Structure formats: C-alpha cells, structure tokens
Amino acid sequence: MGKGKPFLEVLSSAIHEDYRFPFLEVFAFLYALGTFVFASFGVTITAQGATNEAIAYDVVSSTLSIPLFIFIILVFKNIAHGLGSDLEKGIIQTYFSYPLRRRGILTAKLLSALGVALLLFLGIQISALYILAPDIILPQLGTVLLTYAASLSYPLLIAGIMLLLTLKLRRGGISLVVGLVLYFAMSMVSGIATIFAIYTENPVSLQIISAISPSLVLQQYYGGMLGDFWAPAFSEVLLYTGVSYVIVAFIFFLGYIYFSRRLNL
Amino acid sequence: MSLIVAEGLAKSYGRVVAVDSLNLKLDEGSVTGLIGPNGAGKTTTIKMILGLLKPDRGVVKVFGQNPWDNTAIRSMIGVVYEKAFFPSHQKTLDYLQRVCRIFGVPESRAMEVLELVNLQEASDRDIRALSAGMLQKFAIAHALIHKPKLIVADEMTANLDPQARSELLDLVLQLHRDEKVTFLLSSHILPELSRVCDSVAIINRGKVWAFGKLSELYEKYAVGIIRVSTDSSYALEAEIRKLKYVKGLESDIRGISVRVADGKEDKLYEDVPKLAKKIKAKILGIETGSASMQELYRLAISTKERK
Numbered sequence: 001m002g003k004g005k006p007f008l009e010v011l012s013s014a015i016h017e018d019y020r021f022p023f024l025e026v027f028a029f030l031y032a033l034g035t036f037v038f039a040s041f042g043v044t045i046t047a048q049g050a051t052n053e054a055i056a057y058d059v060v061s062s063t064l065s066i067p068l069f070i071f072i073i074l075v076f077k078n079i080a081h082g083l084g085s086d087l088e089k090g091i092i093q094t095y096f097s098y099p100l101r102r103r104g105i106l107t108a109k110l111l112s113a114l115g116v117a118l119l120l121f122l123g124i125q126i127s128a129l130y131i132l133a134p135d136i137i138l139p140q141l142g143t144v145l146l147t148y149a150a151s152l153s154y155p156l157l158i159a160g161i162m163l164l165l166t167l168k169l170r171r172g173g174i175s176l177v178v179g180l181v182l183y184f185a186m187s188m189v190s191g192i193a194t195i196f197a198i199y200t201e202n203p204v205s206l207q208i209i210s211a212i213s214p215s216l217v218l219q220q221y222y223g224g225m226l227g228d229f230w231a232p233a234f235s236e237v238l239l240y241t242g243v244s245y246v247i248v249a250f251i252f253f254l255g256y257i258y259f260s261r262r263l264n265l
Numbered sequence: 266m267s268l269i270v271a272e273g274l275a276k277s278y279g280r281v282v283a284v285d286s287l288n289l290k291l292d293e294g295s296v297t298g299l300i301g302p303n304g305a306g307k308t309t310t311i312k313m314i315l316g317l318l319k320p321d322r323g324v325v326k327v328f329g330q331n332p333w334d335n336t337a338i339r340s341m342i343g344v345v346y347e348k349a350f351f352p353s354h355q356k357t358l359d360y361l362q363r364v365c366r367i368f369g370v371p372e373s374r375a376m377e378v379l380e381l382v383n384l385q386e387a388s389d390r391d392i393r394a395l396s397a398g399m400l401q402k403f404a405i406a407h408a409l410i411h412k413p414k415l416i417v418a419d420e421m422t423a424n425l426d427p428q429a430r431s432e433l434l435d436l437v438l439q440l441h442r443d444e445k446v447t448f449l450l451s452s453h454i455l456p457e458l459s460r461v462c463d464s465v466a467i468i469n470r471g472k473v474w475a476f477g478k479l480s481e482l483y484e485k486y487a488v489g490i491i492r493v494s495t496d497s498s499y500a501l502e503a504e505i506r507k508l509k510y511v512k513g514l515e516s517d518i519r520g521i522s523v524r525v526a527d528g529k530e531d532k533l534y535e536d537v538p539k540l541a542k543k544i545k546a547k548i549l550g551i552e553t554g555s556a557s558m559q560e561l562y563r564l565a566i567s568t569k570e571r572k
Contacts, residue, residue: 265312265318
C-alpha cells in the first residue's frame with residue numbers, strides 16, 4: 001500500500017465543506033465591496049494626514065472595519081458551524097479512522113476555517129489598497145502589516161476561545177454566541193476604559209486592553225487622541241502586539257493539547 | 266494471534282459507570298459478536314478499542330499497540346458506526362476516491378467497494394441525498410476501501426431493512442471467508458449475529474458476562490434447557506424461579522425456557538405441573554430442546570444474576 005496524503009485530503013475536504021457554494025462567492029464579494037468602497041472613502045478622508053505612516057495607518061484602518069467584520073463572521077461560522085457540527089454529527093469521528101494524527105486533523109480544520117478566510121481577507125484587502133493607493137501603501141508596507149496584525153489579534157483570540165468552547169461542548173451554537181458577545185463587548189469595554197483613563201489620567205486600563213486588542217495602542221500611537229498622559233512609543237506598540245499574539249498562540253496551543261490528548265468522542 | 270486485547274477496562278461518565286473491569290480478547294480470523302442490552306457498554310467498549318475514548322483504567326491493545334491517536338493501526342482497521350456521518354456535500358464516488366488517496370490505494374477501488382455493497386447506481390449522488398440504509402451501506406464501503414484486516418462495526422445493521430441486512434451479513438461471511446477479515450460486530454439483533462459469529466461476548470452492566478466460542482457457550486449455558494409452554498408464563502416463571510436447582514430462566518408470552526442443574530431435568534418435569542396447579546395455570550407442553558441465540562443470551566445473563 002502506497003503512502004497517501006491524508007492531511008491534504010482532509011484539508012481539501014474541510015475547505016470543500018466550509019466554502020461550498022455560495023459561501024466563498026458571497027464572502028469574496030462582500031470583502032471586495034467593503035474594501036473598495038471604504039478604501040476610496042478612506043483615501044479622501046486621510047489626504048490631509050500629517051506623516052506618511054499615519055496616512056497609511058488611516059487608509060488601512062478605514063478600509064478595515066467592514067471587511068474585518070465580514071472576516072469575523074466567516075471565521076465564527078467556520079469554527080462554530082464547521083468544526084462544531086463536525087464534532088456534533090460525528091464527522092471528526094470518521095476523520096479519526098484515517099491514518100492522520102489528531103493534531104493534523106485539527107490543523108486541517110483550522111487552516112480551512114481560519115487560514116483560507118485570512119488569505120481571502122488579506123488578498124482582497126492588500127490588492128485593493130495597492131490598486132487604489134500604491135504610492136501610500138508600497139513605501140509603508142511595515143505600517144500596513146502592523147495595522148493588520150494589530151487589528152486581527154483580537155478576532156483571532158475570540159476564534160481561539162470559540163475553538164476551546166466548541167471542543168469542550170462538542171457543538172458550535174453556544175460558542176458562536178459567546179464569540180459574538182466577546183466581539184461586541186470589546187467595543188464597550190474599550191469605551192469604558194477610555195473614559196476611565198481620561199478621567200483618572202492613568203492609561204493602565206487601556207494598556208491592559210491593548211495586551212489583548214493592540215489596535216488600541218496603535219490607534220493611540222498614530223492618533224494620540226487621548227492627550228499627553230499616554231503617548232506610547234513604537235516599541236510599546238510592538239510589545240503589545242507581540243504579547244497579544246503570545247496569548248492567541250497560547251489559547252490555540254490549549255486547543256491542540258485538548259484535541260490531541262483529552263478529546264473523547 | 267490476538268488482534269484486540271482489553272484488560273480491566275473501565276470508563277465512567279460522571280457517576281454513570283459505562284464499562285467496569287472489562288476483559289476481552291479477539292483472535293485473528295474470528296467473527297466475534299458483542300451483544301448486550303442498550304446501555305450495556307458496547308459502544309463505549311468499541312470507542313475505547315478504536316482510540317476515540319481514553320479508558321479511566323485498564324489497558325487496550327489493538328494489533329499489539331495502544332490505539333489512542335495511533336495512525337499505524339488505522340490503516341489496518343475498518344470502522345462502521347451505528348450512525349454514519351461524512352462530509353455531506355460531496356458525491357459518494359468523489360468522497361470514496363478521496364479516501365482512496367488518504368489510504369494510498371488506487372482510486373479504482375472506490376467503485377469496487379460501491380459495487381460490493383450494491384451502491385454503484387448512487388455513485389454520483391451527494392452523500393446527503395442517501396437514505397439511512399444507503400448511508401449505512403456507504404459507511405461499509407468506506408470501511409472496506411483499504412482492505413482492512415479487522416473491521417469493527419457498532420450496530421452496523423441498525424438502519425437497514427431485512428433484505429439489506431441479509432445482504433450485508435452475506436458480505437461479512439464472504440469477506441471473512443475470502444479475505445480472511447476479522448470482525449468485531451456489536452448488535453442487539455441476536456439472530457443475525459448467530460448467523461455470522463463464531464464467538465460471542467455477552468456484555469451487561471459494563472462487564473463481559475460470558476465470552477467464548479458459540480459452541481462452548483451453548484454447552485455452558487444452554488444445555489439442559491427445558492421449554493415450558495403455558496397460558497400464564499409470567500406467574501409460573503415467578504414460581505419456577507424459586508426452585509433451588511434452577512440455574513437460569515427467561516420467559517415470553519408463549520412460554521418459559523428453564524436451565525437446570527445437571528441431572529435435575531426430571532425433577533423439573535415433576536415440579537412444574539405441581540406449581541402450575543398451585544397458581545391455576547395451564548401447562549400446554551414441556552419439552553427438552555436447544556436454545557436460540559436470544560435464549561442463550563438471556564440464560565447467560567440470568568445465570569450470572571443468580572450467582
């Protein structure tokens with residue numbers, strides 16, 4: 001018996017299920033629509049920005065909002081509905097009869113759920129930005145990538161938490177609700193923390209939030225909307241972004257450990 | 266050679282003990298039936314054998330190895346679950362070809378196994394469009410793709426009509442005879458197991474209550490069976506149960522099957538009419554006979570319970 005390619009086949013099967021017609025088409029359209037419409041809008045708004053870096057940040061962040069929300073919906077759907085229903089119905093059990101380690105199966109499912117969604121999101125976003133504002137984007141590629149990294153960290157953290165919940169509960173419905181609550185709760189918590197920080201002139205609450213949602217520190221770095229009491233250096237931006245990804249990696253690591261060593265079906 | 270060895274297996278779900286100190290040994294080339302009532306621990310046992318559940322205690326070895334997350338033994342095992350689930354938006358043939366690639370066998374094998382289970386006409390159907398019976402046949406085709414040495418099937422005939430069941434059991438016999446495939450089949454439909462199994466493990470309350478070759482079990486539990494036909498089975502059963510030399514019994518609406526201690530058959534022939542008279546039951550007949558698989562199962566259970 002020759003050696004097959006179980007990982008690629010399980011990945012391809014997962015992609016086939018997660019992005020079956022019309023999901024891929026609809027989400028690609030929504031990404032493109034959101035990106036192009038808001039990119040044009042963003043460029044006109046930020047034309048008077050001070051530095052090139054700040055302009056690049058403004059352009060990227062203004063194009064991000066709608067597509068990022070679409071990305072979150074797609075990832076949440078894939079984890080809650082894709083992985084959750086695979087666990088609930090027994091498809092994972094079927095995958096466990098193939099000569100592929102458990103971690104390989106989870107990697108295939110996550111690459112489909114997160115990796116493809118991320119590729120779609122970044123592919124359309126960066127192409128659009130390149131088409132619409134090449135003179136801003138190309139020289140400031142570092143800023144562009146940092147803005148994406150900072151903005152994606154919190155959604156990825158929620159995705160990780162949803163993964164843990166889905167594995168523990170072996171169904172996706174509750175984890176989808178928790179994911180959406182966490183996503184919207186962050187705006188509320190950020191707002192409260194900002195008011196608290198302004199009132200006390202102490203940035204600790206914002207720094208704590210930045211450790212899980214570094215877009216806040218990045219916004220402060222480029223925008224400085226909160227006054228002088230918190231003027232983070234660029235190294236701080238990198239630090240918070242790095243810490244947030246360490247937390248994300250830890251949550252996914254827990255998911256892998258649970259799936260590989262503890263998940264009883 | 267033993268393909269499956271389970272020693273002292275135990276698994277609980279919270280306070281519910283599903284499997285408790287279970288021992289089982291499955292020899293190569295056998296067709297072993299795992300029989301027991303609902304909740305006896307059959308599925309939990311099978312899941313531990315397949316490495317889907319970690320036992321709380323005990324050891325299970327499949328092909329001499331721990332089955333948990335073990336890719337090597339998956340290439341040697343075919344699995345059929347009671348409820349089969351596959352990625353539903355793919356076509357049957359396409360999916361089986363994918364499974365061929367996973368196991369590294371030629372894609373032509375996909376059509377072969379579909380033909381083997383008589384499902385070739387559904388080769389271009391979406392998996393979700395298959396009926397429950399067809400889906401079960403598809404699951405069996407799926408399990409056969411890589412020509413496994415061992416097939417573990419949990420209630421594989423549960424969703425099939427009688428004809429499909431019969432065809433499937435023929436297939437089990439054929440694979441066992443021609444391909445030397447070893448089977449572990451769990452089922453609560455006892456007559457069909459008696460058709461294909463050469464060994465049986467009777468599971469109840471998470472333990473193996475009786476295990477061995479069918480012929481040995483019949484000798485142990487079903488020799489000395491006396492059938493009493495009466496118009497009042499359940500009342501008479503209660504009286505017969507009180508007799509000290511009765512080792513096991515089971516009853517249904519038509520009569521009672523009684524297993525007695527060696528040499529006590531004549532005594533039962535004497536006592537039954539007296540007991541019937543006492544409770545005003547009518548005896549329609551008393552005869553010594555051999556037991557069906559169902560009777561064997563019930564007698565084994567009741568014999569253990571009386572101990």
